[in-house]
Amino acid sequence: MxxxxxxxxxxxxxxxxxxxxxxxxxxxxxxxxxxxxxxxxxxxxxxxxxxxxxxxxxxxxxxxxxxxxxxxxxxxxxxxxxxxxxxxxxxxxxxxxxxxxxxxxxxxxxxxxxxxxxxxxxxxxxxxxxxxxxxxxxxxxxxxxxxxxxxxxxxxxxxxxxxxxxxxxxxxxxxxxxxxxxxxxxxxxxxxxxxxxxMRLLADAHERTSADIVEYTQGISVLRASCSAGLKAARLQAGFEHLEQIQxxxxxxxxxxxxxxxxxxxxxxxxxxxxxxxxxxxxxxxxxxxxxxxxxxxxxxxxxxxxxxxxxxxxxxxxxxxxxxxxxAVPALPQKPAAARPESHDVMFERVTFRYVQASTPSVTDFTALLSARSLTALVGPSGSGKTTLTRLLLRHADPQAGRVLIGGVDIRTIPPDELNSLISVVFQDVYLFDDTVLANVRMARPDASEAEVEAALRAAQCLEFIERLPQGLNTPLGDIGGRLSGGERQRISIARALLKNAPIVILDEPTAALDTESELAVQRAIDTLVQDKTVIVIAHRLSTIVGADRILVMEEGRLAETGSHRELLAAGGRYRAMWDAQQSVKAWHVGAIPSGEQATVS
The missing domain is CATH 1.20.1560.10 (ABC transporter type 1, transmembrane domain)
Structure with missing residues (x-):
């Protein structure tokens, strides 16, 4: 290098x-x-x-x-x-x-x-x-x-x-x-x-090497599985060599x-x-x-x-x-003077346009949609269409360059950060658990919650069965990123955390996409408990999971392409119908028999 x-x-x-x-x-x-x-x-x-x-x-x-x-x-x-x-x-x-x-x-x-x-x-x-x-x-x-x-x-x-x-x-x-x-x-x-x-060159090299070491440590299982550990960890080795050359x-x-x-x-x-x-x-x-x-x-x-x-x-x-x-010196997001607390929990995106700093084109362009309170709204569309960006704007990870995001008619830029966070629960597809006990990981949603309240949330999230198998029950440390648990178990802990928080708005980011059938059923039962009487926003790739949504928003290249119920969108014969037909045809695929001397075919 x-x-x-x-x-x-x-x-x-x-x-x-x-x-x-x-x-x-x-x-x-x-x-x-x-x-x-x-x-x-x-x-x-x-x-x-x-x-x-x-x-x-x-x-x-x-x-x-x-x-x-x-x-x-x-x-x-x-x-x-x-x-x-x-x-x-x-x-x-x-x-x-x-x-x-x-x-x-x-x-x-x-x-x-x-x-x-x-x-x-x-x-x-x-x-x-x-x-x-x-x-x-x-x-x-x-x-x-x-x-x-x-x-x-x-x-x-x-x-x-x-x-x-x-x-x-x-x-x-x-x-x-x-x-x-x-x-x-x-x-x-x-x-x-x-x-x-x-010294500044050396400091840059140390910072890069530190990042490489953390990344290598967190990804060691993947590196071993792909035979890329040790000397074959090219990125880490390159970082070490770069540091050595600078020194x-x-x-x-x-x-x-x-x-x-x-x-x-x-x-x-x-x-x-x-x-x-x-x-x-x-x-x-x-x-x-x-x-x-x-x-x-x-x-x-x-x-x-x-x-x-x-x-x-x-x-x-x-x-x-x-x-x-x-x-x-990095400026915080500007906070406008506080307005009245939202009385209802509908979500409104009003002519929102947003472009990431490193991007050349907007991720969301002139997007307007009303997500009614106590309803289930699904966001669908190909990867990169702006679905996750919309939820990040609602969580105020960033502010749009144009337009407004409102909760109950109140611009979220006027809502104090702690109060805004209290209004929204999120269940991510990739769950992050801390290297702490089950109790601490769930209780962080509401630190003043009693142990009985935590247990009630875990019971509703279908967690008690696998927690009883852990060596110290609720007081069992979960390891780095929750490594002691399976994907489905981590997902249910995440849902228990959201249940304990009991926020009026819930964002579900494809929470069952990577789960096996048994885990998916358990997680789905937990989600059914979580979303009762809530304003629910679901990011979905598998359209079969959102056929019962009150409203479906179809995103394409950062814009709202279609909106309606599942039945209405199928009847319209547009982008949603094409996506539905493509996913249904995938279910019919099977691997054909392999005749002697011939390659496998997909039919």
Whole structure:
């Protein structure tokens, strides 16, 4: 797989990164700001403490003075203790749990954003990509922040404070050391954009690999059945290879420049020491000061040389901040001022037109239909005709670009989201159950429901027979996506959930299509209980299941092609009649006998 080069982005000012960081910790921003100030002061005090080596060496080596030596030794010790206290108190943001709480709050905020975001925006993301944002990016944003900023401050502020202190004893060496900082700036500006591009490319690769791993894990049974597990899982292997290539490319591109940057800084420090040697030999510099500068240069060589490398990790934090802010910036669907609560539960699609963001043509075009309250309306038509899109618009996964969807004459955009959700129950063809107990999976429809009410819903949904066979009954964990149960059993649990919710509008998305005859009969009995006195919308492909519908809407290419009862549509001889005849003819197919030496024929 070819590794694409990431474009070099403009350098984000540290001021903006600082603001993003404070925004990410929310109400704990002042505490984090206080911690960063503490780290700055600790680095400055540490620099002053190291600067005390100069007068201490003078008092010991050049002009022996016990009192002066004692004073500077005590001063250096006090400054180091003060620096340690400031650093310890600053890092209490980590130690006292504030960082963990900020991380929790940020994940909670992202979770709330997930609930507000249009589902269309979420559906464009793979599960692993969302996992990378909610887990990996949050951790990268916060967990290493104080550690990295402490290293950067020690690499910059500490030697700067020492250089200022040194100027009081020899202005030439002080200025020479201060000049190292302007020298580092071009190195920093040279390397940081490259670091930024590499880190964002690496973050993209990690996100993709995370998505591939989640997809592989969820689909392992299918992959094994198709002999595509292990090394034959091409997509996952390609993702691993892509990640490896990016990591290798990053190391290759950064190794030589990093060595060059380190060498330049270390050579610069050695030149400062060499200048000191020249001045000592010329009689213009005290050798004790030179000895002190030697200690200082050795102390600062490594932090200054690796400072530019630290910015690579800073870029990782910035990349995480950008991803988090991008997700938080997705606007929620606009909520119009609340209107009166719907008094009835008929559903009206009024000249609705909707096109998905990634699509080139509308999925629904100028669709108008009234679905009467307490009636059964079926949506039929070929795949891609807009049936599921209509139900998603009713659930307000997205808003139409034109037209309105109304419940009881009330525009659903004026109904608060929680209230709208309480009005509609959905039984999907593909049931999703959580890795929790039977009781918890059903009770999520109405968290305040008693266990007796849950059992009543399960009984009505024909579930008690198979639940009694489970090891812990209602308290049996169902496994990932309900893997402990069969398809029909999962479907009945889903219906029990809808029964417990007892919403006035019910959407059935071909709930029996993939079931065997016995399971279909059990599910159909459960559905009969569910839909009593409800406004029911059925998405159907098998027309034989909806012959008793009060009204059938025939969809074709996003438009309403026909409408009427089963008998009326058959008599009309249009699109519905053609679909019915085609399905009836399929029932008459059989596999003929296979004469010796001949292939099977379908008659």
């Amino acid at each position: 070819k590794v694409m080069n990431n474009p070099i982005r403009p350098i984000t000012p540290w001021r903006e990164t600082y603001r993003q960081l404070l925004r990410s910790v929310g109400s704990r921003g002042p505490a984090l700001r206080k911690s960063l100030i503490g780290l700055f002061l600790a680095a400055a005090l540490q620099g002053l403490a190291l600067g005390c080596i100069v007068p201490l060496f003078i008092a010991v080596l050049s002009r022996p003075d016990a009192d002066a030596a004692r004073f500077w030794l005590i001063a250096m010790s006090c400054l180091m203790i003060a620096a340690t206290v400031f650093r310890w108190r600053a890092q209490a943001f980590d130690y006292d749990g504030s960082m963990a709480e900020a991380t929790h709050d940020l994940r909670t905020l992202l979770g709330e954003q997930l609930r507000r975001m249009p589902l269309e925006a979420i559906q464009d993301k793979r599960a692993g990509e969302m996992n990378a944002t909610l887990l990996g990016n949050v951790d990268e944003n916060l967990n290493y922040t104080l550690l990295i900023l402490n290293l950067i401050l020690v690499a910059l502020v500490t030697p700067f404070a020492t250089a200022l202190f040194l100027m009081a004893f020899d202005w030439r060496l002080g200025i020479a050391l201060l000049l190292m900082f302007p020298a580092i700036v071009p190195l920093y500006r040279w390397r940081r954009p490259v670091f930024g591009a590499n 290798t490319l990053g190391h290759r591109k950064s190794s030589k420049p990093d060595i060059l940057v380190t060498s330049i800084v270390e050579v610069g420090l050695m030149l400062i020491f060499a200048l000191g040697v020249v001045w000592v030999l010329g009689g213009t510099l005290d050798i004790a000061i030179l000895a002190a500068v030697f200690v200082i240069v050795v102390r600062f060589a490594d932090p200054l040389a690796t400072f530019v490398v630290y910015t690579a990790i800073l870029e990782l934090i910035e990349a995480a901040l950008e991803r988090i802010e991008t997700m938080l």
